[in-house]
Amino acid sequence: MSRHASAVRARLLILGGGYVGIDAYRAVMRQLGRQVRRGQVEITVVNSTPYHTFHGFTGEVLGGVLPLERTLTPLRDLLPQARVIEATVTRAELPMQRVHVQDQAGRTSTLCYDHLLIGTGSRDPFERVPGLREHGWRLKDSRDMQAFRAHLAQRLADGQPTTLAVIGGGFAGVEMAAALRERLTRAGVPGEVHLLCSGGVLDCLQGRFGGLAAHARQALQRAGVQLHLGRRVTEIRAGEVRLEDGASLRVNEILYAAGIALSVLPGTEELPRDDAGRLLTDDFLRVQGQTRLWTGGDAARVRHPARAGDCPVNALWAMKHGMWAGHNMARSVQARSLKRFSYRGLGQVAGLGRGDGVGELFGVPLTGAAAWWLRLLFFVWYMPSKRQGARAFAEMLRPPRRRGTPASALQPTGG
Ligand SMILES: Cc1cc2nc3c(=O)[nH]c(=O)nc-3n(C[C@H](O)[C@H](O)[C@H](O)COP(=O)(O)OP(=O)(O)OC[C@H]3O[C@@H](n4cnc5c(N)ncnc54)[C@H](O)[C@@H]3O)c2cc1C
Known part of the structure; x- marks a missing residue:
């Protein structure tokens, strides 16, 4: 539990330590870094591995140009102020604002949140x-x-x-x-x-x-x-x-x-999705119809802000979704108005x-x-x-x- 449980004002729970998760963490830290360091805001990141995987250099790794470890970075180094939990998220109880996780040894625990970001990406089809x-x-x-x-x-x-x-x-x-x-x-x-x-x-x-x-x-x-x-x-x-x-x-x-294909986390079946299983978002990176649920990256279908259709599915867009979701999550904690997603691509x-x-x-x-x-x-x-x-x-x-x-x-x- 929290080091400063009595002082904690907001618990931010990020599912997935991929591009979405890391950029969301960074955006929250830019805005709420002082509160996080004082223990007033808690950031917890759950990921099934202890490291982030950079997929962009897959060709170079296969080609023997780069070692595999060049694409793996420990999450504890990337998220120094977060509680990093190496575990698999097994179930969510959205009305109770909590999720259940299981680590590799089979130990289970329950994590409560005020804001939840679903950044668990995709899987092989x-x-x-x-x-x-x-x-x-x-x-x-x-x-x-x-x-x-x-x-x-x-x-x-x-x-x-x-x-x-x-x-x-x-x-x-x-x-x-x-x-x-x-x-x-x-x-x-x-x-x-x-x-x-x-x-x-x-x-x-x-x-x-x-x-x-x-x-x-x-x-x-x-x-x-x-x-x-x-x-x-x-x-x-x-x-x-x-x-x-x-x-x-x-x-x-x-x-x-x-x-790619999508997995539906048990307990989130009722959330709005497209036929492929991607969560539908509003213009602020919230899951449609939700005020404390955020998403982005491969797991989400986000409308392109500048043209008809959706955002492409790749790492750059996942980063930008994460950044915006984290930013807006922080603004929610501060009771400030949210910023519309407006990234246009590179x-x-x-x-x-x-x-x-x-x-x-x-x-x-x-x-x-x-x-x-x-x-x-x-x-x-x-x-x-x-x-x-x-x-x-x-x-x-x-x-x-x-x-x-x-x-x-x-x-x-x-x-
Ligand atoms: C082989 C390959 C090559 C690619 N090459 C490129 C490229 O060159 N350029 C590019 O832009 N994009 C590339 N992509 C796509 C890019 O990697 C994805 O679009 C991007 O990773 C999406 O980011 P994300 O944060 O949504 O998901 P991810 O980066 O996949 O992160 C999701 C994280 O959630 C964790 N997770 C999932 N389920 C659970 C659970 N139940 N409990 C706990 N943790 C969980 C995963 O372990 C993972 O760490 C490539 C993808 C692959 C597979």
């Missing part, structure tokens, strides 16, 4: 793709990523020919395919990388930025990635990807990057291997080295730990090792 859970590598959880890295490193060290399939032609899939292709080449191991997409490469860039999508497609082809466009994957089996048209592809390893960028990329910044298209540098600087700037960012920057500029990089132990580095 197991039910959408039969066989994904059993035969596909997932990369959202750093423990899965570590297992894949170790497995791949072993294959390459043994010189085993390796055929890899990446499913998903969005930013994550494209970056992974490019990075893995580079890694096989560097390791001098015979092998193939296949990229399978139900649509085209980077369809999200079609229309105004169609030229960027075409650049990405050509760069992947030049690098030797085999493209299977307009081909939906219906099932994953051991060493085999099955496609909608009845064809199948024999491969050694299958990586999945084609979409751009988007994808890496296509060392020194190449595509992107746009405020609508200005970029390709090649300019896009690669933009992405590097952008990611380093937005990493939650500046020290990790500086290390990543230096490592990205270092010439890559020719043979496979040994898999390191899963150990987050101090922030």
Whole structure:
């Protein structure tokens, strides 16, 4: 319980130590830092792991350019004034303003709140793709990523020919395919990388930025990635990807990057959601119809403030949602009026291997080295730990090792 229970005026409970959770914490601290340090406001963050995972450099981690630990930062370093609880949230009792959590040892506890922020993100869509859970590598959880890295490193060290399939032609899939292709080449191991997409490469860039999508497609082809466009994957089996048209592809390893699914926290079933399960928000990042419930990021559907439709689902928007939700939560505690979410975006960028990329910044298209540098600087700037960012920057500029990089132990580095 609280160190200053009698003096506590507000208990802020943040579920999830991802982008939403961290930026919400920072926004609250900017406004209520003094009250938090005096024990008048309590911030508690619950996360299933003790560290934050930065997914932006997934391609570089797979490609052996960055160690996995570069993307993991202990939450206690990032949230020094918060009570950080490593546990899984199992149930909410919204009318009682409390949630139940369970730690890895099976111990349960109950946390009460005045304001609750749901920033628990998304999960892999197991039910959408039969066989994904059993035969596909997932990369959202750093423990899965570590297992894949170790497995791949072993294959390459043994010189085993390796055929890899990446499913998903969005930013994550494209970056992974490019990075893995580079890694096989560097390791001098015979092998193939296949990229399978139900649509085209980077369809999200079609229309105004169609030229960027075409650049990405050509760069992947030049690098030797085999493209299977307009081909939906219906099932994953051991060493085999099955496609909608009845064809199948024999491969050694299958990586999945084609979409997300949402889990509904028991006790929150009554909250308004869209068909995908995302919580609906008002213009202040509150869950619609609620005054003490906040959300953002992958878990939420937030209307874009400047154009028709919703905010994109990615880390930058999750950060901005978290920032706004935290800011408004703090203003609620101070009984001040709330600020309407008004962030308009910055751009988007994808890496296509060392020194190449595509992107746009405020609508200005970029390709090649300019896009690669933009992405590097952008990611380093937005990493939650500046020290990790500086290390990543230096490592990205270092010439890559020719043979496979040994898999390191899963150990987050101090922030
Ligand atoms: C492989 C991969 C690559 C990506 N690459 C990019 C990229 O290059 N650029 C980009 O912008 N975006 C990228 N994304 C997307 C980006 O990571 C997400 O949009 C972003 O993480 C969403 O932030 P969030 O805070 O909503 O969720 P998250 O960052 O996922 O944080 C949610 C947190 O909640 C915790 N949690 C969930 N359920 C519970 C529970 N019941 N109890 C306790 N804790 C719980 C999780 O452990 C997690 O730490 C990538 C995603 C993946 C998976």
